[in-house]
Amino acid sequence: xxxxxxxxxxxxxxxxxxxxxxxxxxxxxxxxxxxxxxxxxxxxxxxxxxxxxxxxxxxxxxxxxxxxxxxxxxxxxxxxxxxxxxxxxxxxxxxxxxxxxxxxxxxxxxxxxxxxxxxxxxxxxxxxxxxxxxxxxxxxxxxxxxxxxxxxxxxxxxxxxxxxxxxxxxxxxxxxxxxxxxxxxxxxxxxxxxxxxxxxxxxxxxxxxxxxxxxxxxxxxxxxxxxxxxxxxxxxxxxxxxxxxxxxxxxxxxxxxxxxxxxxxxxxxxxxxxxxxxxxxxxxxxxxxxxxxxxxxxxxxxxxxxxxxxxxx
Amino acid sequence: xxxxxxxxxxxxxxxxxxxxxxxxxxxxxxxxxxxxxxxxxxxxxxxxxxxxxxxxxxxxxxxxxxxxxxxxxxxxxxxxxxxxxxxxxxxxxxxxxxxxxxxxxxxxxxxxxxxxxxxxxxxxxxxxxxxxxxxxxxxxxxxxxxxxxxxxxxxxxxxxxxxxxxxxxxxxxxxxxxxxxxxxxxxxxxxxxxxxxxxxxxxxxxxxxxxxxxxxxxxxxxxxxxxxxxxxxxxxxxxxxxxxxxxxxxxxxxxxxxxxxxxxxxxxxxxxxxxxxxxxxxxxxxxxxxxxxxxxxxxxxxxxxxxxxxxxxxxxxxxxxxxxxxxxxxxxxxxxxxxxxxxxxxxxxxxxxxxxxxxxxxxxxxxxxxxxxxxxxxxxxxxxxxxxxxxxxxxxxxxxxxxxxxxxxxxxxxxxxxxxxxxxxxxxxxxxxxxxxxxxxxxxxxxxxxxxxxxxxxxxxxxxxxxxxxxxxxxxxxxxxxxxxxxx
Numbered sequence: 155x156x157x158x159x160x161x162x163x164x165x166x167x168x169x170x171x172x173x174x175x176x177x178x179x180x181x182x183x184x185x186x187x188x189x190x191x192x193x194x195x196x197x198x199x200x201x202x203x204x205x206x207x208x209x210x211x212x213x214x215x216x217x218x219x220x221x222x223x224x225x226x227x228x229x230x231x232x233x234x235x236x237x238x239x240x241x242x243x244x245x246x247x248x249x250x251x252x253x254x255x256x257x258x259x260x261x262x263x264x265x266x267x268x269x270x271x272x273x274x275x276x277x278x279x280x281x282x283x284x285x286x287x288x289x290x291x292x293x294x295x296x297x298x299x300x301x302x303x304x305x306x307x308x309x310x311x312x313x314x315x316x317x318x319x320x321x322x323x324x325x326x327x328x329x330x331x332x333x334x335x336x337x338x339x340x341x342x343x344x345x346x347x348x349x350x351x352x353x354x355x356x357x358x359x360x361x362x363x364x365x366x367x368x369x370x371x372x373x374x375x376x377x378x379x380x381x382x383x384x385x386x387x388x389x390x391x392x393x394x395x396x397x398x399x400x401x402x403x404x405x406x407x408x409x410x411x412x413x414x415x416x417x418x419x420x421x422x423x424x425x426x427x428x429x430x431x432x433x434x435x436x437x438x439x440x441x442x443x444x445x446x447x448x449x450x451x452x453x454x455x456x457x458x459x460x461x462x463x464x465x466x467x
Numbered sequence: 468x469x470x471x472x473x474x475x476x477x478x479x480x481x482x483x484x485x486x487x488x489x490x491x492x493x494x495x496x497x498x499x500x501x502x503x504x505x506x507x508x509x510x511x512x513x514x515x516x517x518x519x520x521x522x523x524x525x526x527x528x529x530x531x532x533x534x535x536x537x538x539x540x541x542x543x544x545x546x547x548x549x550x551x552x553x554x555x556x557x558x559x560x561x562x563x564x565x566x567x568x569x570x571x572x573x574x575x576x577x578x579x580x581x582x583x584x585x586x587x588x589x590x591x592x593x594x595x596x597x598x599x600x601x602x603x604x605x606x607x608x609x610x611x612x613x614x615x616x617x618x619x620x621x622x623x624x625x626x627x628x629x630x631x632x633x634x635x636x637x638x639x640x641x642x643x644x645x646x647x648x649x650x651x652x653x654x655x656x657x658x659x660x661x662x663x664x665x666x667x668x669x670x671x672x673x674x675x676x677x678x679x680x681x682x683x684x685x686x687x688x689x690x691x692x693x694x695x696x697x698x699x700x701x702x703x704x705x706x707x708x709x710x711x712x713x714x715x716x717x718x719x720x721x722x723x724x725x726x727x728x729x730x731x732x733x734x735x736x737x738x739x740x741x742x743x744x745x746x747x748x749x750x751x752x753x754x755x756x757x758x759x760x761x762x763x764x765x766x767x768x769x770x771x772x773x774x775x776x777x778x779x780x781x782x783x784x785x786x787x788x789x790x791x792x793x794x795x796x797x798x799x800x801x802x803x804x805x806x807x808x809x810x811x812x813x814x815x816x817x818x819x820x821x822x823x824x825x826x827x828x829x830x831x832x833x834x835x836x837x838x839x840x841x842x843x844x845x846x847x848x849x850x851x852x853x854x855x856x857x858x859x860x861x862x863x864x865x866x867x868x869x870x871x872x873x874x875x876x877x878x879x880x881x882x883x884x885x886x887x888x889x890x891x892x893x894x895x896x897x898x899x900x901x902x903x904x905x906x907x908x909x910x911x912x913x914x915x916x917x918x919x920x921x922x923x924x925x926x927x928x929x930x931x932x933x934x935x936x937x938x939x940x941x942x943x944x945x946x947x948x949x950x951x952x953x954x955x
Binding site: 226227231236241249254258301372 | 469470472473477481760763764766767768769770771772773774775953954955
């Protein structure tokens with residue numbers, strides 16, 4: 155579990171805070187998405203949680219241990235996969251993994267075996283003779299995943315991890331995140347691929363200019379913005395009048411590609427099933443009834459007030 | 468693997484550190500060898516010498532030639548020529564040094580033999596002068612003495628080879644060889660007497676144990692049988708004459724090295740190598756293993772582990788310090804062994820510790836400086852530039868700066884200001900630390916010949932040097948340590 159409380163980070167007094175009074179909790183077994191524009195403070199937040207940089211104000215606790223005051227204990231349970239992993243260029247993966255392993259208590263685990271398993275899992279076991287400077291960015295990222303999991307940490311920070319990975323790598327990371335969540339790990343996932351965040355995250359924190367703008371739950375994610383209902387009814391032409399009378403009471407009827415799209419719905423989200431009930435009670439054969447909110451991306455841009463996708467990473 | 472061991476291994480196996488340690492140890496050893504071998508009179512001549520003897524059996528004369536080097540040790544592959552009655556005989560010396568020939572003769576009453584030898588040096592064939600060896604009525608040469616070999620251990624040139632060729636080439640019976648020394652002004656007084664019982668040899672080298680007190684004495688060798696009767700010493704090269712005593716060289720070059728002279732020798736050469744390379748090793752090792760990793764972000768991959776910033780900087784610092792300690796200790800050990808080989812004197816324990824401490828401080832102080840700057844400068848390129856700048860200004864040209872100031876201000880080299888300016892600069896850079904130790908141990912301050920001072924008068928003593936050394940090590944590192952803890 156990661157608890158971020160009133161954290162502010164100011165790099166320079168001339169500039170505004172990179173992170174401004176941020177409070178966020180990531181629970182065990184939860185995937186927290188972290189989204190925001192360039193410079194919103196995502197990476198700064200993650201680097202503070204990892205203990206790389208120091209918060210100007212506030213505190214961060216990892217499994218109850220303060221990352222500043224109790225760094226050693228706190229870092230025992232953190233795995234950080236940075237956007238651009240950077241290693242000692244002349245080191246070889248195996249010796250570097252052994253070096254990293256030396257920082258942890260092995261608790262009876264055969265570390266050599268674990269290291270090999272991790273390197274095999276991420277797919278770099280055939281390149282162990284190469285120096286890390288010979289690794290591509292994708293390979294370094296795979297190695298970063300392996301070295302971050304060396305002590306099986308309870309909390310993981312994925313910072314734009316999907317960047318630079320091939321499709322197979324993206325799939326691997328996605329499955330890995332799901333597996334880690336199933337093991338009860340708390341995960342902070344920062345990514346500019348909002349569809350991935352939307353698909354994986356239990357909650358999504360949107361930050362802008364260092365401030366937390368909104369936290370969306372899984373339920374919120376399903377119903378972002380105004381809901382539209384996609385409806386298909388058999389023998390529509392025969393029942394057109396009846397259908398219009400029922401649906402017009404709930405919103406505006408649009409017909410797109412032979413499908414009814416009910417917009418500007420005037421009932422609460424929880425009462426939407428009533429519309430389906432009424433259609434069925436009227437003897438209509440409903441083939442499709444699909445309430446859909448906005449995508450996270452649409453919602454994000456609306457919320458942040460930015461339309462220029464090119465600025466978004 | 469415990470992280471500290473990885474750090475140490477990483478530091479010590481990096482190509483730069485290996486090259487620099489080899490350079491430091493190798494160059495100081497070479498310089499020590501050069502100093503010692505050129506100063507030491509027992510510098511082994513590369514030219515061989517031959518000790519001659521003979522025996523006659525039936526109508527055959529066997530000429531025995533023992534080829535030896537400056538230490539009296541066998542010298543192989545030398546061709547020795549013996550010319551008798553217009554016929555030339557020759558033999559090449561074996562690994563035992565002997566090059567013998569057997570020559571048929573008609574009469575043994577008087578034989579004149581022309582002898583010389585040739586040998587190869589750097590691809591050239593060199594030839595010794597031809598000399599005459601006279602056999603005059605004896606069936607064998609018996610005892611011959613060849614002076615002028617050196618003892619590598621004590622600088623004495625008073626060694627000599629005793630060659631004994633008995634009847635039919637038999638070995639020496641039990642005899643007593645004595646070396647007598649007289650004062651040059653009074654030859655009748657025997658002031659030095661050394662005896663050695665020997666037997667069963669054809670060639671033996673003898674180095675009488677000498678002390679500098681006997682410098683310029685005149686020495687003679689004589690031989691006696693066990694019953695006390697005198698043995699005449701033969702000399703075929705001097706016309707086949709027999710002598711009661713054979714003069715050997717004066718003990719002219721024996722100057723035993725003392726701690727004082729060995730210290731001056733170290734500060735006159737070896738320190739210039741260490742003053743250049745130890746800071747070079749320190750500055751660039753700290754840049755490569757800490758500063759570069761810090762500014763490039765590599766350190767973050769370690770910092771995310773259960774380790775504090777303070778522990779991480781300390782671990783890397785310790786691994787760098789070990790490299791400095793190894794370089795300075797091994798270099799000093801090597802120099803000490805080389806000097807001991809030539810001068811038979813080891814560095815005193817205090818002097819050895821002083822030297823290692825001096826270069827330990829010099830290296831570690833530069834390490835600390837780079838660690839400190841690594842926390843002030845953010846970019847890798849700027850840090851490298853600073854590191855190079857520190858090496859150039861604070862080490863390479865540091866000694867030039869005070870002289871430029873002295874010169875510009877027209878300060879006399881015999882004035883106190885001259886000493887004080889030099890001293891201030893020696894305190895202002897770790898590169899000056901060895902100068903201060905030189906002043907403490909030898910009374911000589913500064914480069915370019917230096918000036919003789921009373922170090923105590925200027926406050927140069929163990930306390931001030933130890934304190935300034937500790938400050939140089941601790942202060943920059945402590946600041947770096949706290950900057951590491953409180954800054955990103």
